[in-house]
Amino acid sequence: MVNLRDGRFFLDLRSLRIGERGYAVLMTSDGTVLSHPDQNRVMQQTPSAWEGPLLEKALDGWQGTGIGRLVSGESALMSFHQVWQPGWVVGVFLPESQVRQPILDYVRRQGWVAAVVVLSMLPLLWWLLRLGLSPLRRLARQIALVGQGEISRITLDTSLDELRRIARTFNDVEHERGLERAERHRRQTYLDAVLRSSPLPMFLASLEGRITYVNPALESLTGLSTQAFQRREWLRRLHPEDRPVLFALWRHAVNGGHELHRQMRFACGERGMMWLELYTSQVMNDGRPQGVVGFVKDITHLREQQKRQLWEAEHDPLTGLLNRRGFDRRLNDTFMAFKERGDVAALILFDLDSFKPINDDGGHALGDEMLDAIARCLEGCVRRDDHLARLGGDEFAILLPGCGHEQAVRIADKVRHAVSELSVMQDGKRYRVTASLGVSCLGSDDDEAQAVVKRADAASYEAKAQGKNRMVADARCG
Numbered sequence: 001m002v003n004l005r006d007g008r009f010f011l012d013l014r015s016l017r018i019g020e021r022g023y024a025v026l027m028t029s030d031g032t033v034l035s036h037p038d039q040n041r042v043m044q045q046t047p048s049a050w051e052g053p054l055l056e057k058a059l060d061g062w063q064g065t066g067i068g069r070l071v072s073g074e075s076a077l078m079s080f081h082q083v084w085q086p087g088w089v090v091g092v093f094l095p096e097s098q099v100r101q102p103i104l105d106y107v108r109r110q111g112w113v114a115a116v117v118v119l120s121m122l123p124l125l126w127w128l129l130r131l132g133l134s135p136l137r138r139l140a141r142q143i144a145l146v147g148q149g150e151i152s153r154i155t156l157d158t159s160l161d162e163l164r165r166i167a168r169t170f171n172d173v174e175h176e177r178g179l180e181r182a183e184r185h186r187r188q189t190y191l192d193a194v195l196r197s198s199p200l201p202m203f204l205a206s207l208e209g210r211i212t213y214v215n216p217a218l219e220s221l222t223g224l225s226t227q228a229f230q231r232r233e234w235l236r237r238l239h240p241e242d243r244p245v246l247f248a249l250w251r252h253a254v255n256g257g258h259e260l261h262r263q264m265r266f267a268c269g270e271r272g273m274m275w276l277e278l279y280t281s282q283v284m285n286d287g288r289p290q291g292v293v294g295f296v297k298d299i300t301h302l303r304e305q306q307k308r309q310l311w312e313a314e315h316d317p318l319t320g321l322l323n324r325r326g327f328d329r330r331l332n333d334t335f336m337a338f339k340e341r342g343d344v345a346a347l348i349l350f351d352l353d354s355f356k357p358i359n360d361d362g363g364h365a366l367g368d369e370m371l372d373a374i375a376r377c378l379e380g381c382v383r384r385d386d387h388l389a390r391l392g393g394d395e396f397a398i399l400l401p402g403c404g405h406e407q408a409v410r411i412a413d414k415v416r417h418a419v420s421e422l423s424v425m426q427d428g429k430r431y432r433v434t435a436s437l438g439v440s441c442l443g444s445d446d447d448e449a450q451a452v453v454k455r456a457d458a459a460s461y462e463a464k465a466q467g468k469n470r471m472v473a474d475a476r477c478g
Contacts, residue, residue, distance in 0.1 A: 014039075022094035029059055029087045047071045054078050058089050070095065135163050146174060201296040203229070207254050207282075207289060209247075218296055221276075223269030239265035239273070246278075257282060257289065263299065275303040316390040318368055319375035327389035327397055328449075334401050335449035338442045345401045346408035348415065349456040350437035352394040353468040358433070362426045370424050370433060377418045382411060396435075397456075405441050405473070412437045412471045420469060434469035436460055443476055 013035045016024045026035035031046045041047070046055060054066045058080035065079040070093060077099050079092045135158040142154045153174065156167040195202055201218035205211045211229040219225055224234055238246065242264040253260040260280040268274045280294040314326025322330070337343040352374070359367040371394065378388050378398065387399040398415070400408055419435040438459025440452050455474045463470040 018092065018094050019098040021098055022092070025091040025093065027089050027091065029061075029089060031055075031059055034088065054080065055091075058082075058091065063089075067096070135160055139163060139167065143170065146170075152178070203294045203296070205280075205292045205294060207291060209250055209292075212291075221268060221296065221298060222266065223271070234266075237267040239267075241265075250280075253280065254282070254289070254292070263303075274298060274300040276300075319372055319390050321375050321378075321396075322387055322389035324389070324391050327387065327391065327399065330387045331399055331449045331453070334399060335442065335446070335452075337401070343402060344404055344442065345399065345452075346403045346405065346439060346441045347400065347452050347456045348398040348408065348412045348437055348439050349391075349453070349460045350396055350412075350415070350435040351460065351464075352419070353434040353436055353464070355394045355433050358424070358431045361429075362424070362431065366424055366426050366431070370422070370431070373422050373424065374419060374433075377422055378415060381415045381418050394433075397453075405439075408439050408441065409471070409473055412439050412473075416469065416471050436463035436468050437471040438463060438474070439471065440474035441476070 013024055013026060014037050018024075023037045024035075025033060027033050027046060033041050033044050033046060036042055052068050054068045057064075061082060063080050063082045065077065068076060068078045070076045075096045077094045077096060081090045081092075082088075083090060135156065138158075139154065139156055142151065142156065145151045146154065153171045154167045156163060158164060195213070195215045198215055199217055201221045202215045203211050203218055204213040210232075211234070214224075214226040214229045222234070222237070224237070228234070235243070246262060246264055249260055249262055252258065259282075260278065262278045264276055264278060265273050266276045275298075277297040277299045278294060279297075280292050282289045283291045283293055314322060314329065316323045331347075334343070334345045338345055352370075355367065355370070358370055371390070374396070375388070375390070378396070382388065382398060382400070383403075385401060386403075387401075389397040389399070391397050398411070400411065403411070416435050416437055419433065423430045423432045425431075438456045438461070440456035440459060442452050446452060455476065459472040459474050463472040466472070
């Protein structure tokens with residue numbers, strides 16, 4: 001007789017656990033449960049949930065291991081063993097989720113061991129790492145010292161062949177860079193010496209127009225230092241009328257890769273406003289513009305000379321009035337304004353009466369004195385924009401732009417009275433002259449500027465024919 005519920009063997013078997021949820025079951029070959037952790041299942045048939053290929057094979061005498069399902073439906077690892085003598089079958093059930101648990105528990109236990117080992121080895125590993133990296137640190141420090149210029153090359157004492165090769169390569173590269181820097185410095189020194197010694201004022205600028213260098217010749221010419229140019233103080237020295245034009249030409253030259261050639265007015269300190277000639281060209285490097293080099297020339301004397309030559313070419317040297325060339329140019333300009341815009345204009349021509357006795361008796365010097373006096377007299381009779389001319393000998397012309405017939409007649413009469421009151425003295429004798437004036441106006445049917453001259457000249461002859469010291473107006477003016 002065996003007590004299934006209180007027998008020692010069955011109690012030990014029911015209390016057996018594999019992992020957290022694994023257990024063992026004892027059953028007969030006909031499927032009656034003899035031992036189970038749940039006492040309510042003792043002497044009961046095996047649960048239908050266990051029924052499957054493995055249980056059927058185990059009840060038929062098979063023993064082995066496989067995958068089946070528990071009463072809860074959970075997949076589990078099952079192992080069956082036959083106890084032949086009494087005809088029992090021992091089944092061991094372990095939920096599949098618990099199969100890896102021993103391994104995980106082992107790994108968890110060993111993990112603490114590994115953590116302790118790693119933590120205890122960290123100082124050793126840190127020391128070994130510092131020892132291994134010390135050549136790299138020395139290499140980095142020496143590279144920094146080379147960059148700062150404190151040493152010229154790397155000297156690395158290490159057994160690492162790779163680091164020695166790196167040091168040799170770095171030294172070779174630094175040697176080449178040193179040669180290149182020395183050559184560049186030599187060229188820069190030579191260029192600076194050329195620029196400083198050049199008598200021609202020169203400057204260097206960026207493409208945007210910011211001046212970066214000025215040679216002593218340009219500093220002496222303008223009275224501005226290199227720092228003043230870099231602070232753009234030269235802009236205030238540039239004549240306001242020339243400033244926008246120069247900026248526009250600079251942008252056009254830079255964008256198009258052109259040279260710039262421009263004359264401009266510049267305030268050069270105590271020397272006052274001067275005329276400077278500017279010439280710039282782009283500095284190219286491998287086909288790309290790198291900056292601008294500029295040359296400056298003082299052309300103030302040349303401009304004054306040109307201005308004086310132009311004045312002399314169009315003015316009478318004796319009286320300072322316009323000569324025939326200057327008069328003809330202004331007459332043509334007035335005629336074009338009349339044709340294009342309808343601007344009216346009048347002309348007064350006259351020559352002197354009784355001028356020949358002055359030259360014959362007093363000589364040409366006295367005649368020149370009279371002519372100069374007449375020129376000064378005329379300046380007080382006309383408007384500021386009128387043009388006075390000595391066409392030759394004792395023949396004079398007054399061009400009156402924007403002047404109508406009536407005003408021209410009044411001016412002509414004023415001139416006639418002023419001339420008649422003039423006199424010159426020589427050897428106690430007083431000499432006087434009068435004027436015979438002809439007045440004409442531009443007409444709509446005039447096809448050339450000289451048409452008005454011909455009419456005024458004819459009127460002047462008519463005045464002389466009528467008894468001199470008279471003014472005759474062209475009939476077409478009225």
